[in-house]
Amino acid sequence: MNLSYLVFVKQVPDTKNITGEAMKPDGTVNRAALPAIFNPEDLNALELALNLKDRFGGKVTVATMGPPAAAEVLRQSLYRGADEVALLTDRAFAGADTLATSYTLSCFAKNNGKYDLILCGRQAIDGDTAQVGPQLAEKMDIPQICYVEEVLELDRKKIKARRAIDGGFEIVESALPALMTVINSNEPRPASAKRIMKYKKAKTRNELLTLHANAAYTDAEFLVKEEEELKQKGLWIHALSAADVKADIDRIGLKGSPTKVKNIESVVLKSSEMKKIEDNEAGIKFLVNELIKEHILG
Amino acid sequence: MSDKIGNVWVFAEQEGGKIANVSLELISKGRELAAKLGVKTEAVFIGNNIEKIAETLFHYGCDKIFLAESPDFEPFTVLPYADIINKLVEEHKPNILLFGATPKGRELAPRVASSLPAGLTADCTDLKIDDFDDKVNKAFYKNKLMQIRPAFGGNIVATIVNTWKDPQMVTVRPGVMKLVEPDPSRKGAIVKVKAQVDPALKILNVIERAQKEKSVNLQASQIIVAGGYGVGGKENFKLIYDLAKTLGGDVGSSRAAVDAGWIDHDHQVGQTGVTVRPKLYIACGISGSIQHRAGMTESGTIIAINNDPDAPIFSAAHYGIVGEINSVVPKIIKAYKAKA
CATH class of the missing domain: 3.40.50.620 (HUPs)
Known part of the structure; x- marks a missing residue:
């Protein structure tokens, strides 16, 4: 089937090793200072899209909004089997909350193709909000299927999927186009060695310019030729600005974000006055007596 | 305006x-x-x-x-x-x-x-x-x-x-x-x-639905005995259950114990589990990550049992016992039974 899948992914700081200096004074995240990884549940979303392509055919496009360095998650998507990738990057996107982010993504999805299914991870590990998926679905005016575990049936008109609910699961059927948020319920395929060999050369224009920093102004013709070659080999990572996706400048970035960070505090673990109890019969007896005396134990 | x-x-x-x-x-x-x-x-x-x-x-x-x-x-x-x-x-x-x-x-x-x-x-x-x-x-x-x-x-x-x-x-x-x-x-x-x-x-229809009751509702518990990775294995969790039963409480756990497959996710306390505020929380073999503490720090009284004297859980605890679970827990059971 000639279905088209659009997967939104995010490059995120690895939240396992974070310090207070990772924040800028304005309260937004200083992403440059942190190791960046492919958001885990977005890998599950990509896997589901590739799995649908394997089962039902179609084409998988992967897009991300982020700084130029986010092109890396797009290359990783190509290694795993994505057909086409796009980087939404513009200084004007910076500081976006979930509302501005979902608006920006919707501009791409509406103005840069036609998609039957949009997939994204349930949430990203930097904010854990799980808001962008449903907000994007609303902006696209399409139904949302959240917490998807697997897709049971798919045809041109509709999809049947199994999703997690509190304490169980639900099987739902929805008309297409639709949006799914995917949870950690599949095993993302590893990057293929053959595809790595090919797609490690994939570049954005920015990366091409950086690579030929010295040639950039002296030999523009050479760069144009190289760009053309990369495009023909499918090694071109489209980089799109706010204008390219036809975004309203008042609805993106900090300006398009209703929520503002008032302040950020590192979590200081509170230290209580701890009574040390010895691991012997007298110590434990004392403890149990205290608890009974204080009516903590009956 | x-x-x-x-x-x-x-x-x-x-x-x-x-x-x-x-x-x-x-x-x-x-x-x-x-x-x-x-x-x-x-x-x-x-x-x-x-x-x-x-x-x-x-x-x-x-x-x-x-x-x-x-x-x-x-x-x-x-x-x-x-x-x-x-x-x-x-x-x-x-x-x-x-x-x-x-x-x-x-x-x-x-x-x-x-x-x-x-x-x-x-x-x-x-x-x-x-x-x-x-x-x-x-x-x-x-x-x-x-x-x-x-x-x-x-x-x-x-x-x-x-x-x-x-x-x-x-x-x-x-x-x-x-x-x-x-x-x-x-x-x-x-x-x-x-x-x-x-x-x-x-436009979206629910065709089938399967739901089961949670195996435990920790948010309603007054006494929680929670086990972490330091419990050491699925069999050792029996000690945690014994203590909970003796004290009339429920069993909780850290994420590490759930990830290890020793206990069901319904028991997990913390950022990706439930937030609890019981009268008494006994943390057994739980190191005390920020994520775990986010879910239990409002408990009335916190007892920490850990063989590592530097475990961060001790800074959240009102009572701390440095020792092995296998040694400490049976002593508490014995001392409480002697009283009750």
């Missing part, structure tokens, strides 16, 4: 005719916020044949309920619910709109926020009314909702403010807001809302 402040609203969630605990927690908290602002606490209550259970919301401090009933609201699907809430918000303009950060709340609230549009902050662990002096943008906001939430895997706590027009929307983690004592004599008004569901909103 209108001077009149809107009311504090709670989306009251129910499943199969039972009101979600978090909704009662939100009514309790909502009433506190409303008192500070000098406004009322109101609930949006959606479902089918639920009027008979609605009055519980009054007992916890709700003044008025907007009740929408239709067979189309069962089982829950997002679009019909979002449509009703959108229309009510447009009509009544609440100042604040609270959702539980449950699976339902977390997919419904963003859908509503996007279409209003309104700012939305996820998974708050505290809410306060305060002024916001935004020096960066040179703006001053009076009596705004401080939306306090952990981020970055619990490593930081951020205070977020919605600077656009109301409502100020948040989802709130279950278990973190304290329930008030219900007052069964408290009454309120029920406003029935026209609940005609547009067929276009029935």
Whole structure:
């Protein structure tokens, strides 16, 4: 089937090793200072899209909004089997909350193709909000299927999927186009060695310019030729600005974000006055007596 | 600019005719916020044949309920619910709109926020009314909702403010807001809302549903004995169960023990599990990561048992015992049985 899948992914700081200096004074995240990884549940979303392509055919496009360095998650998507990738990057996107982010993504999805299914991870590990998926679905005016575990049936008109609910699961059927948020319920395929060999050369224009920093102004013709070659080999990572996706400048970035960070505090673990109890019969007896005396134990 | 402040609203969630605990927690908290602002606490209550259970919301401090009933609201699907809430918000303009950060709340609230549009902050662990002096943008906001939430895997706590027009929307983690004592004599008004569901909103259908009761409800427990990776194995968890049974409590766990497959996720306490506030919390072989502590630090009395004297859990504890689980736990059981 000639279905088209659009997967939104995010490059995120690895939240396992974070310090207070990772924040800028304005309260937004200083992403440059942190190791960046492919958001885990977005890998599950990509896997589901590739799995649908394997089962039902179609084409998988992967897009991300982020700084130029986010092109890396797009290359990783190509290694795993994505057909086409796009980087939404513009200084004007910076500081976006979930509302501005979902608006920006919707501009791409509406103005840069036609998609039957949009997939994204349930949430990203930097904010854990799980808001962008449903907000994007609303902006696209399409139904949302959240917490998807697997897709049971798919045809041109509709999809049947199994999703997690509190304490169980639900099987739902929805008309297409639709949006799914995917949870950690599949095993993302590893990057293929053959595809790595090919797609490690994939570049954005920015990366091409950086690579030929010295040639950039002296030999523009050479760069144009190289760009053309990369495009023909499918090694071109489209980089799109706010204008390219036809975004309203008042609805993106900090300006398009209703929520503002008032302040950020590192979590200081509170230290209580701890009574040390010895691991012997007298110590434990004392403890149990205290608890009974204080009516903590009956 | 209108001077009149809107009311504090709670989306009251129910499943199969039972009101979600978090909704009662939100009514309790909502009433506190409303008192500070000098406004009322109101609930949006959606479902089918639920009027008979609605009055519980009054007992916890709700003044008025907007009740929408239709067979189309069962089982829950997002679009019909979002449509009703959108229309009510447009009509009544609440100042604040609270959702539980449950699976339902977390997919419904963003859908509503996007279409209003309104700012939305996820998974708050505290809410306060305060002024916001935004020096960066040179703006001053009076009596705004401080939306306090952990981020970055619990490593930081951020205070977020919605600077656009109301409502100020948040989802709130279950278990973190304290329930008030219900007052069964408290009454309120029920406003029935026209609940005609547009067929276009029935574009998604639930075909099958399977749900089981949670194996344990730790949020209701007064005594929790929790085991972590230091318990050492599935068999050793028997000791944790023995202690819980002896003391009349329930068994909790850290994420590490769940990931190791020693115990079911329903028992997990912390950032990705439940938030609890029992009278007594005994942490056995739990190192005490920020993520775990986020879920249990409000417990009345905390006892930590760990063989590592430098385990961070000790700084959260009121009583600390450095020792092996296999040695300490049987002694507690013996000492308690000798007393009781």
